[in-house]
Amino acid sequence: MISDKLSGIWSTYSLIKELSSINSPEVNENVLNRVMYNSEALPPFGKEYWWLLFMGLNGEKPIQFMLLIFRKYGKKMLFNEKEMVFRNLGKNEFQAVTSGWIFDGSNMHDLGDTNACVMIQNDRIISDISGQQMILSGFYPNYKLELGDTVDLIINSKYFLQDKAAHGVFLPPFGMGWIDVFSMAEGKILGKRFKGASHLQKVVGVTMFGPFYWMRLIFQNGSVATFFCLKAGKDSNRFFHESFTFYDNEYNKIIQFNNPKLKIISNGEKSSWIVEGKDSDKESRMVLETISRKQFTIKGGGSQVYIEYVVMPREFCLKTKERVIVLNDLGNGSGTFEDAYW
Numbered sequence: 001m002i003s004d005k006l007s008g009i010w011s012t013y014s015l016i017k018e019l020s021s022i023n024s025p026e027v028n029e030n031v032l033n034r035v036m037y038n039s040e041a042l043p044p045f046g047k048e049y050w051w052l053l054f055m056g057l058n059g060e061k062p063i064q065f066m067l068l069i070f071r072k073y074g075k076k077m078l079f080n081e082k083e084m085v086f087r088n089l090g091k092n093e094f095q096a097v098t099s100g101w102i103f104d105g106s107n108m109h110d111l112g113d114t115n116a117c118v119m120i121q122n123d124r125i126i127s128d129i130s131g132q133q134m135i136l137s138g139f140y141p142n143y144k145l146e147l148g149d150t151v152d153l154i155i156n157s158k159y160f161l162q163d164k165a166a167h168g169v170f171l172p173p174f175g176m177g178w179i180d181v182f183s184m185a186e187g188k189i190l191g192k193r194f195k196g197a198s199h200l201q202k203v204v205g206v207t208m209f210g211p212f213y214w215m216r217l218i219f220q221n222g223s224v225a226t227f228f229c230l231k232a233g234k235d236s237n238r239f240f241h242e243s244f245t246f247y248d249n250e251y252n253k254i255i256q257f258n259n260p261k262l263k264i265i266s267n268g269e270k271s272s273w274i275v276e277g278k279d280s281d282k283e284s285r286m287v288l289e290t291i292s293r294k295q296f297t298i299k300g301g302g303s304q305v306y307i308e309y310v311v312m313p314r315e316f317c318l319k320t321k322e323r324v325i326v327l328n329d330l331g332n333g334s335g336t337f338e339d340a341y342w
Helices: 002-022 031-035
Strands: 047-058 066-070 074-077 081-084 088-090 093-103 108-121 122-129 132-139 140-147 151-157 164-171 175-191 192-206 212-219 225-233 240-249 252-258 259-265 270-281 281-298 304-320 325-326 333-341
Touching: 002 031, 002 164, 002 192, 031 164, 031 175, 031 192, 047 225, 047 259, 047 333, 066 122, 066 281, 081 240, 088 122, 088 252, 093 175, 093 281, 122 252, 122 304, 140 175, 151 192, 192 212, 212 281, 225 333, 240 259, 252 270, 252 281, 252 333, 270 304, 281 333
Parallel strands: none
Antiparallel strands: 047 066, 047 192, 066 093, 074 081, 074 281, 088 093, 093 108, 108 122, 122 132, 132 140, 140 151, 151 175, 164 175, 175 192, 212 225, 212 333, 225 240, 240 252, 259 270, 270 281, 281 304, 304 325, 304 333
16 A cells, blocks of 8 residues: 555656656647546645636637636645545545636636546546536547536637647656646637637646746737746745746747746736836837636645736737737737735
8 A cells, every 4th residue: 555655656756757858848649648637646745736727719808717626635625715625536536626717708707616526537537516517528639628507618729839838847855747738619608609718737746835926818819928927925026937928829939038027006906917028139018907806715734825817918019120019910818817825
């Protein structure tokens, strides 16, 4: 029994090391499918989650939708003040947290927080949230997501400049590895037609929680803007490892900025997030407006708060030696800005 547990933990570290060695979009389908449809043995500080995000690209205020399956080392924790129990029920069967939300363009719909049983089969993950069965099925690049009568989506269009990736950081005894699949999705959410971008992510890590900002914004022409930085604390203005990248889907170019700046103008529920970058040969400015928010609070065995902001771009300008790109060139956008802190 002990040897089996140690073997499982060794396999988890081996997986994190493998993903860290890839650290690029050059990841094969076998690795993507193996990571997506497996649960890993978790040592102390271990965490694992599936994060499914959808951003509509149709309508003036597009639909956004997020589902989460989360588990961590330990027997229980509080998730949004509800006690959640973690149990292994067999190979690729376990109790975890399922949670999610839908922004329908006007209102935020909370899908609830459930201490659900999760079962992983060869090509599918089966669980539930608030009594609605949830099924993610298929292999890269073709998936299907169903959530009761609420969500029915086909995910299968390789549309973006970067459609997959594997990344990781390995500093024994700590580390984190993850895969991303970026596609288009089409179907129905809350009975409304949905057409937009999907971001399927699976993460496994052995690490403490930490504060950061993360953003992903999708434009109607398929271009993408991403931002990430670590921060010293909840309200700290000290940022580390800042990165801002623009994926120009029309010209098949990736434009990166070193040491971009983030400025936050807060006004209660409404905030503006300003990201600016300036290097010797290029500069950019992007202004995002928040239109809704959802908060997740984790306590027990480490505490963390995640605030998910639904954002839309109000200003975008990127200048290089060759061209100038403005918001009208890209079309309307839809995105999520995540604020995580202790």
